[in-house]
Amino acid sequence: MKTLGFGLGLRPDHYDAILSERPSVGFFEALTENYLVPGGKALQYLERIRANYPIVLHGVSLSIGSTEPLNHEYLKLLKGLSRRIQAPWISDHLCWTGTEGLNLHDLMPMPYTEEALNHLVPRIEEIQEFLGERILLENVSSYVGYRSSEMSEWEFLSELSARADCLLLLDVNNVYVNSVNHHFDAEVFIRGVPRKRIAQIHLAGHERQDTFIIDTHDAPIAQAVWMLYQSACKRFGAVSTLIERDANIPPLKDMLEELALAQTTTSAIEAAA
Amino acid sequence: MRLRELQQSFQNRVLRHRRGIESQLNDAQDEDFEPRLDAYVGGYRTRLIEALAASYPVLKATLGDDEFEHEMRRYIESTDSRHFSVRHYGSTIGERLQGRFSTPRGQALTELAEWEWRLADVFDAADDSPLDVRELAAVAPLLWPTLSFSLRACVRWFDSRTNAIQWWRAANGLRDKPDELTESPPSRWLIWRRGVTTFFRALGPLESELLEQLREGANFRLLCERTALEVSDADAPQRTASLLRGWLAEEIILDFGFSHAAV
Numbered sequence: 001m002k003t004l005g006f007g008l009g010l011r012p013d014h015y016d017a018i019l020s021e022r023p024s025v026g027f028f029e030a031l032t033e034n035y036l037v038p039g040g041k042a043l044q045y046l047e048r049i050r051a052n053y054p055i056v057l058h059g060v061s062l063s064i065g066s067t068e069p070l071n072h073e074y075l076k077l078l079k080g081l082s083r084r085i086q087a088p089w090i091s092d093h094l095c096w097t098g099t100e101g102l103n104l105h106d107l108m109p110m111p112y113t114e115e116a117l118n119h120l121v122p123r124i125e126e127i128q129e130f131l132g133e134r135i136l137l138e139n140v141s142s143y144v145g146y147r148s149s150e151m152s153e154w155e156f157l158s159e160l161s162a163r164a165d166c167l168l169l170l171d172v173n174n175v176y177v178n179s180v181n182h183h184f185d186a187e188v189f190i191r192g193v194p195r196k197r198i199a200q201i202h203l204a205g206h207e208r209q210d211t212f213i214i215d216t217h218d219a220p221i222a223q224a225v226w227m228l229y230q231s232a233c234k235r236f237g238a239v240s241t242l243i244e245r246d247a248n249i250p251p252l253k254d255m256l257e258e259l260a261l262a263q264t265t266t267s268a269i270e271a272a273a
Numbered sequence: 274m275r276l277r278e279l280q281q282s283f284q285n286r287v288l289r290h291r292r293g294i295e296s297q298l299n300d301a302q303d304e305d306f307e308p309r310l311d312a313y314v315g316g317y318r319t320r321l322i323e324a325l326a327a328s329y330p331v332l333k334a335t336l337g338d339d340e341f342e343h344e345m346r347r348y349i350e351s352t353d354s355r356h357f358s359v360r361h362y363g364s365t366i367g368e369r370l371q372g373r374f375s376t377p378r379g380q381a382l383t384e385l386a387e388w389e390w391r392l393a394d395v396f397d398a399a400d401d402s403p404l405d406v407r408e409l410a411a412v413a414p415l416l417w418p419t420l421s422f423s424l425r426a427c428v429r430w431f432d433s434r435t436n437a438i439q440w441w442r443a444a445n446g447l448r449d450k451p452d453e454l455t456e457s458p459p460s461r462w463l464i465w466r467r468g469v470t471t472f473f474r475a476l477g478p479l480e481s482e483l484l485e486q487l488r489e490g491a492n493f494r495l496l497c498e499r500t501a502l503e504v505s506d507a508d509a510p511q512r513t514a515s516l517l518r519g520w521l522a523e524e525i526i527l528d529f530g531f532s533h534a535a536v
Contacts (some may be wrong), residue, residue, distance in 0.1 A: 015413040034357040039400030041469040061296065061357035067277040074357050099280045102289055103354045105320050105362075106313060108280070115276055143309040145299040148274070181309070182299075214312055 001199040002088060004054055006063035006259050007264075015045045017252040022052060025259070027088070029242050036077045052087045055132035056200070057082055058169075059255060064123055065110045068099050079131055091136035091169045091200065094120075094157070109147035112156035113236065124164035127273045136199050137161075138148065138169035141177040141206075141215030153178060154192030161197040168193065170239075171202035172232050176225045177213045190231050203229060203262060204244040218247035220258060226265065232256040235267045237267065241266070286310070287317050287352060311317050321349050323361040329366060329389050331444040332382065337453065344370065366389060381435035381454035388441055391431050395464050396473050398427035403467075403524035412529075418494035421532035422487050422517075427466040428525050430476065430484070438473075465525045472523070479503050480516055491519075492532045 005026025008014075030105030035046050038139070042163075049055065061074060082090055094108040098117060110116050128134055139157060161168050170193065179186035221229075221243070231240075241262050245255060274297055285291040292484075295301045298310075308362065325345045326333050333341040348369055354362045367386035376384060403425060412420065431438075438458040443450035461481045464473040476484065483496050493513065500516075501509035520526050 032358070036358060037397035040466070042397065043400070045467055067280055071357065096280055097282055098354075099277070101355055102284065103359075104284065104290070104313075104317055104355060105324075106317060107288075108313070111276070113280065115274075119276055143312040144306075146279070147297055147299055148279070153495045177400060196326035209305075209308065212309055258324060 001242075004088060004240040005058070006263050007240065008255050008259060009058075009242065009244040009246070010046075010049065010055065012042070012116070012247055013023075013114065013249045014252045014255070015049070016085070018049055018053075019067065020044075021252065022056075023038075023252065023256055025053060025256070026046065027054040027056060027240065029056050029058045029244075029246050032057045032078060032081065032090075032092075033061055033066070035081055036074070046085060054088050055085050057087045058089045058138075059090070059092040060105075060107065061097055061115045062127070063095070063097040063103075064092060064127070065094065065096035065116065065120060066099050067119065070123060070126065073096075073132055075127065075217065077127040082131070089133070089136055090131065091166075093140050094137040100119050102197060107140040109140060109142035109144070109146070110156075111229070112149040112151045112153060114150060115147075117156070120160055121164045122131060124160075124166050128164075130266050134165065134167050134168040136167045138171050139174050139178075140171075141181075141213075142254055143172040143212060143214070144156075144179055145182050152184070152189075152192065153182075154189045158192065158194050158197075161194060166197075167199040168197045169200045169202060170198050170228050170232065170236070171204070172219065173202065173204040174208055175214050175220070177206055181212045186228050187231055190228065190235055195236055198239055200229050201229070201232060201239050202235070202244055203241065216247065221261075228262070229262070230265055230269060233266050236241075236267070238270075277511050280352075283313075287314050309488060311377045318346060318349055320353065320359065321362055322346070324377065325363045325366065328358055328360070328393055329386055331441050332386050332389060333368075334444055335382065335385065344373070347373075360393075366390070369513070377435070378456045380452065380532060381437045384433055384435045384437035385441060385454070388431060388437055391464060392471055393475075395427050395429055395466050398466065401425050401427075401527055404526045404528055405443070406518070406521045409521070415529060416490065417503070418497075419533055420493040420529055421490055421525045422529050424484075424488055425465065425525055425527045429464045430462060430481070431473075432459065433457070433462060433463045438462060463525070465523070467524050483513070483516060484520075490532060 007027035008025055010030045012026040012063045030046060034042055037043060090106055093107045095109060097106065097108060098104045120152060157168060175189045177184050179189065202227060203221050205215040205221055207214045245258055279297055282294040286294045300306055316442040320341060322418045336344065347364060356362065356502050367383045367390065369384055434456060436451050436455060439448065439451050440454050442448045461476045462473050463476050479500065483499060486499060488494060497509045497513045504512050
């Protein structure tokens, strides 16, 4: 997978600044569902920004883990949008978002079981066949775990990506959040996922509660996540890295400053290697 | 519990507050288990309220934060989301408010909600190119009576019986605020988009009827016959053509064809 460098989540708050200032950013990541519309302002901005930058697509409604049949109408729209903007890749989350025709608009966790693997693998294969490309699946933050889980999250991701021949979007913040919420060593997670499958990295902020962490994307990246990112850089090398912010969105220049920190981290590790 | 039942059980907990999933989850006896579960149960409602606030900003400002949240929570408990995009959630808020308030203000709140939803509908309607008036100029005069037109995908109209639109305009700094939300004489509004900007304006009775007939396929001769009910036969073609020029300038006409059909 081609490395696109360092990117930002594309948010409407920044549309005009991106077009007028043409910041030095390797790529943008668009939230798929915001652009699965017949037309209008969002799509027009997407096209204009696409003229200057690669834009990858990142969805929240593929619901790959749901026991509902795949939503083929959604997949057709996704394929059309991806072709339209020539997205270098498409990603979504390793989760389910609803069942019985309903949508919880949340990234619901999967149990790490053989049954879940057997359910997920053919669905991923069908989607990849339909799209004509491998997709990236992201590890999600979770606040509860299933008693039925038979393996660790990183073992599950490894097995899944190998069996379905898909790629992984490693969200380093989510690894850290889950390490606190489910009491494991985040470094073990980083060492446990297959290097060759990691095609993109996400960084984001979170909100600490008394005894657990919620993945809010509403704050700067926490120091502990930066530390874990260093470990990820050492293990995975040059991987396209993106910062997400979905609430309390600061001006573009602040996001660029945070992105520069990610570049500095990577450069320092490359220089030391 | 199999995967399907596990997901149904978890979903029932989130949507219906039905217990059952707890026995399938780790650490259910821990003190922080309920707050963790609430990241899903409460988080679902918080996300939908945020989405509804984005779709209905003036309704929210009118009701105030507390009443808006109260009404939206009632709506959320009775209306599940079935669309992959949260942006599509809440299309029936106006209808639901109608059942909640029987006062003139209630009727206006319903209209205000329906107006905001209609604006959003126009906002991301399909892109298409308006008809260039020069293409029409090339049509031979003899063929003009058979000309029919189609409207762009973004064109909508909205029937109002309250001052909700005036209220909405005041909230957006476009005019003075009425004293109260209440009933007003019936009016019809045209809404459309040029580029990325949404426009709207009130329609008079003749223009309103002509646009409705045009959408149903009436040709220019039929439109002139309708206009002739308002002005003299001799003036009807000129009056109709004048309205047509206005629609072309406003970019609401998509295309033209030739039709002999009666509507």
